Amino acid sequence: MLDLNCKDSVILNQWHPLSSLEEINKGVVHKTRLLDASISYGIDDEGTLSTWLSNDHLKAGQPYNAAAITDPLPVKHAHGYLWTCLGEPPETLFSFSEFYESDRRNVPTGVFGVHVSAGRAVENFLDMGHFPFVHTGILGEEPHTEVKEYDVEVSETRDEVVATQCQFYQPQAALASKEGAMVDYIYRVPHVNCALLYKSSPTDESRNDVIYLFLQPMGQEQIRAHTGMCVVDDMNSHEDIRYFQQTIFGQDKPILENQYPKRLPLDPRAETPIRADKTAIAFRRWLSRKGLTYGVIPVEA
Amino acid sequence: MNENLQHWYPVASSNDLPLRHVYQGQLWGRELAVWRADDGFVNVWENRCLHRGVRLSIGLNEGRELRCLYHGWRYANRTAGCTYIPAHPADAPARTICNNTYHAIEAHGLVWSSVEPMGDFAVPEALEGQETLALRPIPVKAAPELALKHAATYRFSADGSAANDTSVEAKEGGYVLLSADGAQMMLFVQPIDADRSVLRGVLINPTEDHLALLRYHNSGLSALRDVIESDAAKLPTPAAIEVSFSKVDADLAAMPERAKSGPKAELRVTVAQKWLASDGVMGFRLESLNEQLPTVQPGAHIDVHMPNGMSRQYSLTNGPGEQDHYTIGVKLEPKSRGGSECMHNAVQTGDVLAISAPRANFPLRRDATQTVLVAGGIGITPMLAMAQTLKAQNLPFQLHYFAQSEAHLSFRPILDDLGENLITHLGLSPDETGVALRNALASYDYAHHLYICGPGPMLEATRKIAGDQGWPEEAVHFEYFKNVNTIDDSSSFEVALARSALTLHVPAGKSILDVLQENGIETPSSCEQGACGTCLATVIEGEPDHQDVYLSDSEKASNSKILTCVSRSKSKRLVLDI
Numbered sequence: 001m002l003d004l005n006c007k008d009s010v011i012l013n014q015w016h017p018l019s020s021l022e023e024i025n026k027g028v029v030h031k032t033r034l035l036d037a038s039i040s041y042g043i044d045d046e047g048t049l050s051t052w053l054s055n056d057h058l059k060a061g062q063p064y065n066a067a068a069i070t071d072p073l074p075v076k077h078a079h080g081y082l083w084t085c086l087g088e089p090p091e092t093l094f095s096f097s098e099f100y101e102s103d104r105r106n107v108p109t110g111v112f113g114v115h116v117s118a119g120r121a122v123e124n125f126l127d128m129g130h131f132p133f134v135h136t137g138i139l140g141e142e143p144h145t146e147v148k149e150y151d152v153e154v155s156e157t158r159d160e161v162v163a164t165q166c167q168f169y170q171p172q173a174a175l176a177s178k179e180g181a182m183v184d185y186i187y188r189v190p191h192v193n194c195a196l197l198y199k200s201s202p203t204d205e206s207r208n209d210v211i212y213l214f215l216q217p218m219g220q221e222q223i224r225a226h227t228g229m230c231v232v233d234d235m236n237s238h239e240d241i242r243y244f245q246q247t248i249f250g251q252d253k254p255i256l257e258n259q260y261p262k263r264l265p266l267d268p269r270a271e272t273p274i275r276a277d278k279t280a281i282a283f284r285r286w287l288s289r290k291g292l293t294y295g296v297i298p299v300e301a
Numbered sequence: 302m303n304e305n306l307q308h309w310y311p312v313a314s315s316n317d318l319p320l321r322h323v324y325q326g327q328l329w330g331r332e333l334a335v336w337r338a339d340d341g342f343v344n345v346w347e348n349r350c351l352h353r354g355v356r357l358s359i360g361l362n363e364g365r366e367l368r369c370l371y372h373g374w375r376y377a378n379r380t381a382g383c384t385y386i387p388a389h390p391a392d393a394p395a396r397t398i399c400n401n402t403y404h405a406i407e408a409h410g411l412v413w414s415s416v417e418p419m420g421d422f423a424v425p426e427a428l429e430g431q432e433t434l435a436l437r438p439i440p441v442k443a444a445p446e447l448a449l450k451h452a453a454t455y456r457f458s459a460d461g462s463a464a465n466d467t468s469v470e471a472k473e474g475g476y477v478l479l480s481a482d483g484a485q486m487m488l489f490v491q492p493i494d495a496d497r498s499v500l501r502g503v504l505i506n507p508t509e510d511h512l513a514l515l516r517y518h519n520s521g522l523s524a525l526r527d528v529i530e531s532d533a534a535k536l537p538t539p540a541a542i543e544v545s546f547s548k549v550d551a552d553l554a555a556m557p558e559r560a561k562s563g564p565k566a567e568l569r570v571t572v573a574q575k576w577l578a579s580d581g582v583m584g585f586r587l588e589s590l591n592e593q594l595p596t597v598q599p600g601a602h603i604d605v606h607m608p609n610g611m612s613r614q615y616s617l618t619n620g621p622g623e624q625d626h627y628t629i630g631v632k633l634e635p636k637s638r639g640g641s642e643c644m645h646n647a648v649q650t651g652d653v654l655a656i657s658a659p660r661a662n663f664p665l666r667r668d669a670t671q672t673v674l675v676a677g678g679i680g681i682t683p684m685l686a687m688a689q690t691l692k693a694q695n696l697p698f699q700l701h702y703f704a705q706s707e708a709h710l711s712f713r714p715i716l717d718d719l720g721e722n723l724i725t726h727l728g729l730s731p732d733e734t735g736v737a738l739r740n741a742l743a744s745y746d747y748a749h750h751l752y753i754c755g756p757g758p759m760l761e762a763t764r765k766i767a768g769d770q771g772w773p774e775e776a777v778h779f780e781y782f783k784n785v786n787t788i789d790d791s792s793s794f795e796v797a798l799a800r801s802a803l804t805l806h807v808p809a810g811k812s813i814l815d816v817l818q819e820n821g822i823e824t825p826s827s828c829e830q831g832a833c834g835t836c837l838a839t840v841i842e843g844e845p846d847h848q849d850v851y852l853s854d855s856e857k858a859s860n861s862k863i864l865t866c867v868s869r870s871k872s873k874r875l876v877l878d879i
Contacts, residue, residue, distance in 0.1 A: 129372045129388040130371050130372050133370065133373045133387075142373075142387075142668070143667065143668035143669060143670060143696070143748065144668065145387035145388060145390060145668050146387075146388065146389070146390050146391075146668055147388040147389070254359070255355060255370065255371055258356040258359050259353065259355055259356075260348065260349045260355070261354065261546070265354075265546075269549050269551060270549070271351060271352060271354060271549065272351045272352050272398055272549050274389060275388075276389065
């Protein structure tokens with residue numbers, strides 16, 4: 001067992017994202033935070049990846065040498081990201097098959113530091129009701145404010161929350177769309193800190209664009225949000241796609257940082273849900289059943 | 302119990318609250334959203350929207366309501382009750398969704414509040430009846446007790462010369478009274494958190510040059526701040542106060558379908574004003590005897606219990622955020638069975654009446670691209686509430702008001718404010734009314750909505766014309782004054798209550814509602830003639846015999862809802878979700 005401030009085995013025994021593989025400078029030591037601990041990582045020219053609890057021998061910015069790491073942490077590279085674990089690593093990470101389709105463009109759209117708990121950020125990602133008010137003119141627009149009935153289930157076999165039949169009116173559903181339309185969504189929460197959103201591609205209606213949110217909990221109330229898109233789109237540049245997604249996240253960030261309390265309250269009576277919040281209700285219950293305590297306000301016994 | 306929480310403290314200056322602003326304050330670790338409504342009322346609310354915890358201080362002060370920035374929920378001035386949830390535009394929010402509020406009193410240029418006040422606010426004696434000047438507040442990074450100790454060392458003079466000898470009187474509740482050669486000031490310490498405070502000074506009978514005084518004390522108090530902070534830096538920083546959040550009502554943890562309380566007259570109001578609102582219509586302004594009146598939503602009605610023992614339903618004309626009174630209009634019915642006659646002649650200004658809380662059975666959607674309101678006669682009352690709401694939000698609408706003559710137009714001051722949105726149709730014959738309605742309803746388009754309230758025949762005609770001209774049923778909303786159908790209560794059948802696990806027999810001559818109430822099942826009801834929709838229940842099994850005028854034709858055909866006060870069963874057995 002590592003000596004860590006975080007004692008919550010539910011969160012310790014998860015894979016956590018640290019960086020998009022594309023964006024790691026080779027041969028140099030990088031440093032970040034995860035679950036209140038300092039973590040270093042690096043990759044060499046051969047593609048050998050390591051992560052370890054930061055120490056004074058290998059400081060950030062110094063040359064990275066995989067052989068010099070005496071106490072490596074578990075690593076996984078999957079879905080374009082470097083993942084590590086500070087507890088018992090699960091055997092598998094959730095599936096994300098679209099990422100591996102050959103005609104997809106996988107665009108990391110930025111990493112955002114947000115002063116909020118991971119749970120609040122996941123909930124915001126799952127929420128349609130705020131589109132007309134926070135993403136005005138882009139993902140929603142008054143007076144089209146109604147959240148129609150949709151379905152939510154917690155898949156026992158895959159241990160994930162899934163919301164289907166979601167529909168919302170969007171004046172500009174994606175970068176490649178020019179006018180308003182009802183857009184279909186599917187949401188997946190396959191990991192306590194990761195969520196994926198599937199929406200019909202404006203260029204090919206038979207396929208879904210995927211937007212993902214992989215959260216790195218630096219502390220209980222501080223996260224780095226790794227965002228990206230996995231799209232069927234041959235019209236827009238990487239830069240345009242990044243700009244679109246960064247605009248959206250930039251609109252959510254001040255809302256997230258003004259949520260109070262910052263940790264996600266799991267008691268059903270802490271806040272007032274409505275039918276539109278069915279996914280969030282299922283998500284909170286799912287976290288509660290897992291016994292998560294890190295970054296949340298658990299239900300009092 | 303921390304007795305400090307019981308004291309009143311200044312939490313903001315009056316000039317922190319300019320038009321349509323929301324100010325973020327703090328008291329003993331609790332964040333506050335402080336805002337002034339257009340009617341002058343100062344609201345001090347817990348600084349989080351009960352929906353998802355977003356700070357209300359980043360919300361929008363729309364003058365009558367505060368709108369949360371995240372999902373656009375609206376909360377009424379004074380009550381903090383939620384009046385609209387945009388994600389579900391066809392539903393009226395449960396009346397009890399209400400943000401947490403603190404008491405607020407504005408006096409002497411400051412806004413005062415208390416976490417758990419022991420008594421009513423009393424202006425400190427030395428300020429009573431005096432001219433005062435509130436100084437610029439000075440935030441201090443120090444514990445409130447330490448700041449208070451140092452506040453007693455503040456020295457000043459009346460004319461801005463070198464500081465004179467000052468006499469000091471410490472007062473209970475976080476302030477000191479300082480006197481120096483005839484001049485007096487009070488220095489209050491607002492506890493922000495365990496390690497943060499604000500010094501708020503108030504000069505008593507200040508000399509005329511306010512600007513000079515403000516500058517003089519600003520530099521004096523800033524110097525005092527430096528002394529306090531250097532002292533505080535020597536002490537360990539106390540841990541921040543942990544704030545616990547009260548839980549929301551258990552009913553609200555899941556989205557409630559409808560309030561489940563019996564027919565109650567839970568409020569007492571006094572008739573503050575009674576006036577002739579138009580020919581034959583009396584207006585009544587009802588004010589609460591002591592408590593805050595529950596939140597009004599447009600289209601809501603109340604039951605009024607009269608001195609003669611009768612009770613009647615009246616729609617509220619209140620605009621958004623008008624929470625200090627309820628206004629109703631009562632038309633004198635020539636064939637009055639005693640209700641309107643009693644209101645017109647027996648009830649006088651100053652009388653006390655028992656009323657129910659408002660029921661929002663005729664809710665207004667605010668996601669329409671065009672709203673058409675059609676009122677006939679006294680049917681104008683709910684339409685006035687709706688029209689004022691739409692107007693305040695700048696939503697496109699037309700109000701068509703059909704009346705006998707100019708003299709029959711009720712509530713002129715409200716009508717005058719509606720400007721071009723109001724179209725009056727005076728003295729029309731039934732045929733002419735039909736033509737006017739056909740014109741008014743000529744162009745239906747997606748997301749247009751129609752609301753009708755008026756006498757039965759006119760309402761029927763309007764619904765028919767709307768249907769003929771392509772208005773789908775779900776876009777047509779109506780409220781009848783009363784159910785003129787003859788109720789056939791000759792059938793007898795069984796009612797099974799799924800949730801209560803009870804089976805009851807409904808004999809001829811009694812309504813389902815009567816039988817429920819006789820058996821102690823709490824069921825809300827109001828008009829008890831199938832018009833208002835309060836006693837609506839969900840049908841799980843069986844075929845209802847609909848006799849009401851509340852449900853639309855397709856709602857009736859779906860057999861999924863029933864009004865238990867008049868409707869019965871065609872099948873031998875009816876299973877209800879009660």
